[in-house]
Amino acid sequence: MATVANPTETRNPKTYYAQLHGLSGVITKPADRVLFLEPESGAVVTVTEADYPELTVLGEVAPAMAQYVADMAAGGYAAIACSRAN
Numbered sequence: 001m002a003t004v005a006n007p008t009e010t011r012n013p014k015t016y017y018a019q020l021h022g023l024s025g026v027i028t029k030p031a032d033r034v035l036f037l038e039p040e041s042g043a044v045v046t047v048t049e050a051d052y053p054e055l056t057v058l059g060e061v062a063p064a065m066a067q068y069v070a071d072m073a074a075g076g077y078a079a080i081a082c083s084r085a086n
Contacts, residue, residue: 015066017058020051026061030073037069044073 015028018036025038027047034047036055047055061069074080 013066013070015061015069017061019056019058020045020047021054026065026069027055027057028066028069028073030070035073037072042072 013028013030015026018025018027020027020036020038023036023038023040025036027034027036029035036045036047036051037043038045045051071077071080075083
């Protein structure tokens, strides 16, 4: 009988719809800083304390969209696929 390792559970960071400086997008905290992702231009901005007055958090994103945001913050599908251990 073979022993199969338990797969590691990946936890997606909470993701919220937000507006920053008049742009609509999402905010997430995948590591030690908060990121704002704007889907129209693909811009990823690190949110600093100076940006807090201009930040409006609207509501939590659904789990499927949160996974998409986490994938895009990691560099996109191609970057994730090429970085996997074989």
